Amino acid sequence: MSATAEKIAPLPGDIRLMKGQHPIVSLTAYTTPMAAAMDAHCDFVLVGDSVGMVLHGLPSTLGVTMEMMILHGKAVARGLTKAMMVVDMPFGSYEESPQQAFRNAARLMAETGAAAVKLEGGRTMAETIGFLVKRGVPVMAHIGLTPQSINTLGGYKVQGRAEQAEAILADAKAVAEAGAFSVVLEKIPQKLADRITAEVAVPTIGIGASAGCDGQILVVDDMLGLFTAFKPKFVKRYANLGDEMQVALAAYAEDVRARRFPGSEHVFADQAPQKDAKK
Ligand code: KIV
Numbered sequence: 001m002s003a004t005a006e007k008i009a010p011l012p013g014d015i016r017l018m019k020g021q022h023p024i025v026s027l028t029a030y031t032t033p034m035a036a037a038m039d040a041h042c043d044f045v046l047v048g049d050s051v052g053m054v055l056h057g058l059p060s061t062l063g064v065t066m067e068m069m070i071l072h073g074k075a076v077a078r079g080l081t082k083a084m085m086v087v088d089m090p091f092g093s094y095e096e097s098p099q100q101a102f103r104n105a106a107r108l109m110a111e112t113g114a115a116a117v118k119l120e121g122g123r124t125m126a127e128t129i130g131f132l133v134k135r136g137v138p139v140m141a142h143i144g145l146t147p148q149s150i151n152t153l154g155g156y157k158v159q160g161r162a163e164q165a166e167a168i169l170a171d172a173k174a175v176a177e178a179g180a181f182s183v184v185l186e187k188i189p190q191k192l193a194d195r196i197t198a199e200v201a202v203p204t205i206g207i208g209a210s211a212g213c214d215g216q217i218l219v220v221d222d223m224l225g226l227f228t229a230f231k232p233k234f235v236k237r238y239a240n241l242g243d244e245m246q247v248a249l250a251a252y253a254e255d256v257r258a259r260r261f262p263g264s265e266h267v268f269a270d271q272a273p274q275k276d277a278k279k
Helices: 012-017 032-038 066-079 098-112 123-134 147-153 162-178 190-199 241-257
Strands: 024-028 044-047 084-088 116-120 139-144 182-186 204-207 215-218
Touching: 012 084, 012 182, 032 066, 044 066, 066 084, 066 098, 084 098, 098 116, 098 123, 116 123, 116 147, 123 139, 123 162, 139 162, 162 182, 162 190, 182 190, 190 204
Parallel strands: 024 044, 024 215, 044 084, 084 116, 116 139, 139 182, 182 204, 204 215
Antiparallel strands: none
């Protein structure tokens, strides 16, 4: 391989081996251009079911379907050459039985080209995770605040405080022992995230967890300031593209109303310009 060889997308096993080496960088993406923009910066890109809230205006992730995940998974795959792609299993596509989970995970991987799927749940999903992994489906687990369960969790509250901490630790151990290659820790106390990171063998990917996790993930529209309906405490805004977009949209509307757009450089003459005779 030459010194300038292109980076090859990692596989789940490579991500697993990054624990204790260097921090794992990841973001969500839902479209080809956004995936292409982050490809060189991320180790993996998640086609999150947050797509339902961020792009489709749904009130939660519960209404997200397999068809939506496949459509957005295919779009993201077209933008990636260097980063690994993980696709979320939507609510209702895996909880019923390991067999149902396998059918839908296999479909997601076959139709989108994803290297792995992510599903929410700890000890209750351990059997399903083992079933999938033994049949060729790499699984990223997601514990702590699991947004598909907001109706039983009672909203988007911090999980794992005080006496709940042992239960979340048990979830992390159960999914790792079942064969998950990594585990997302969402909205749990920092100390608990650090303890899980120290005690489980697979990489922890934090979102609202701790800088000590093995990696971090954010919803891209949150960190770019494109999704402004609300901002969770754990989101750091790296840009305010939503504000910049408003400035551009208002300028366009003003130009059209004042007949300043299109300008002479944007319109076409009756005759095509003469080609330079010397060329
Ligand atoms: O759906 C999603 O975007 C996620 C991340 C927030 C981890 O699950």
